[in-house]
Amino acid sequence: MAAVVVLSLGLFSLRNVWPIAQVSAPGSTTALHFETRHGEQLSRRLPDNSVLHLNTDSAITIRFGKTERLVTLTSGQADFEVAHDPERAFRVFAGSAEVVAIGTKFDVRLEHDSTVVTVVEGRVAVGPSPMLERLGTHSSQNHSPRFVQLGADQQIRVAADEWPATPTAVDAQRTTAWLHRQIVFDQEPLERVAAEFNRYAPKPIEIATPALRNLEISGVFATDDTEAFIAFLRSLTGVRVEVTMTRIRVSRDPGVAAPDYT
Template sequence: MAESGNRNGQSLTAARAARWVARMGSDQRTPGDQAALDAWLAQDETHRRAYAEQQQLWDAVGTLAGDPAARAALQEGALQGSHEDEARLPQRRRFIGYGLAAAAAACLAVVIGAPMLGERTESYATAPGEQRSVTLADGSVVTLDTDSAIEARLTDGERRLTLISGQAFFEVAKDAARPFRVFAGRNEVRALGTAFSVRQEGTETRIFLAQGKVTVRKPGLPVVQMEPGEQARLTPAAAVAVGKVDPERAQAWRFGRLMFDATPLATAVAEINRYGARKVVLADPALGRMKISGVFHTRQPEAFAETVAAIFPVRLSHSGADTIILSPAG
């Protein structure tokens, strides 16, 4: 229904037009944004008129978005008579009236981070030992590993997810108009319809591609395209390292299993400990250098410890109800 005929409708149309102008003038726009804007403009003459007016306003504001002093003032809804602030602004910008400043502040808010219309933002998390699958509004499915958290923000132009901690597997619904972007730290994985996992551990990011294709973006480096069965490892001071891995091993956690193949015991213990309240402790760090192979249940640390004690010269003991100790035998 056309947004005209009353003051509220006109205000809503102007607000939407301002958001579109700011979006199309930012570096966050996507190919899908142009198509969505064209569709909105085609709905009604008032949309086209409001967009033209807001575009003129945006042009008048000029480079205020890049001026730190003006940007801070606009974010506070200011530019209202502080002589000190006026002194910091070039003379040619002082003509902006209070109404224009308020409108500019609204536009800047979009660039700085206000959500687009139709946006859905959700947060999901798991506790230690918990795994959870969630279906997003676009039909994509995200499986969170133990002690993991993501934020999902879906807009008309893109699907942006942030892995805050832990590990997640993404089964992406096809939508060519809305790129599916996953951020882990400063790194980005981008896909259309595919399935992949991302793990964030400290400053290291690991990406495994199960099917389809994704591109990996690390600031300052060329874009890397991955093939199914490959894992990418990203660390702060190195190029993106990509290599083939065992798909079953890379995805075993999704089915409540951990697969080790000549894995240092210290690494295996750290993985087991991610999944439950009961922790395995190595009494002697030297034990951590022993190599272990096998398939273990993520929620059965006792069974893991018993296997280690059975195949290595290691003694198993307990400290309270929540700690399993592995010590050198004898």
């Protein structure tokens, strides 16, 4: 049984995009580092005129050289609006993946066992990180293509032990809804929804009744409005939500006849 909610939310952007004060001289190398804490997001305009959007709990280092722009995402999620520069490829290293672009817009998210790349505009090339071959996880002798080309509204998941990977069609605007401080679900199990909310919420959501983990949720929610999500859960038949000082506990209400959510 699916539970559906759509909240009417005014779209509002991230922080203002501030220019970097120090720009490197031609031929030199500039290194920049940005981090966000839990629930925080930021946007920055980079020296090459690209724009970086960084999601919650993320860390990134960017080095601008004469022949290429090197980006290392060490945690979290980032969205890139890459300024066109055919003389300097824009290369992103994130977990098990390497992404190469010249001028495009794409999103990179690090997950515990893989790296997810989503293209919003233009095209990028995605392949396993060269570090995997050095570690013996991926071998160039397996005759797999080094890179796979992705276009707009395509996504690929790169795992350390699985290559080549196959791109899939997605709604890139849904994937990047976090840029407007929103998360979008379409018949997603509550367990996954709670995990996504926990990336932003000050108190973790805990599902105490295993059967509720499969409760399907659809809707648009604000990442910074956990109270609205709690109110929605409380509106569901047979669902009880308890808010303590340290967590949000979701369980089945024993006093109410509830649908079978399994």
